[in-house]
Amino acid sequence: MRKLIVAGNWKMNNTFEDAENLITEIASALDEKKFKCDVVICPPALYLELATDVADISGLFVGAQNVSDKDSGAYTGEIAATMLESLEVDYCIIGHSERRKYFGEKDEVLAEKANKLLDYGIRPIYCCGEVLEERENKTHFDVVRQQLKNGLFHLTDAGFGNVIIAYEPVWAIGTGVTASPAQAQEMHNFIRNLVAENYNREVAENTTILYGGSCNSGNAKELFSNKDVDGGLIGGASLKADEFIKIADSF
């Protein structure tokens, strides 16, 4: 069964105290109400333990924002999948456009990160999406095809079955310019068909495909009402509990 998910990508925001407050507010909203989607928060790694402690006693799920492609050893500053597993982290974002742009992450490294996460039972949230120029050149479908092929399509059916895809057009991230519901649906449908070609229709129908890029409580409902849009990966709007909860309540 395809899962609906709303995931908050906090990026590099919040002090420990802010994080504590935000996690507590989101957890108490989950206590009060049942949502149609799984609600996931992806705080900075320092706060993962705080989040997984709360997640234990609420319906919250927790994701990391990054993982190393190595197992362990002399890799200063890195965090291994086994460490995330030991904190009972459920998900991990990989291939976010900011990691691709500022940290030079390439699909081949992301493929290895996906392998490591799956080895430790953590579900990758694999980000893909084109920059503005690529959309204007009309190469956006080729770009996304290549990102998925290089980063994910080496996985077996069973491995791929645990992957979440997030389509995040780079021109929509943090800009206030959202993809139109029609643009989102068109790309999500393209992605689902690609998955069907590379695996099969059943795997494709069970794949969760999230939209990300200036998604907020004002546009979430319209975006999520599309047949192939199974929720969102939310940046800025995930930093305020009431806004994030409204988005989770948009199905």
Ligand code: PGA
């Ligand atoms: P945004 O970020 O919602 O602030 O545009 C989305 C993301 O980068 O995941």
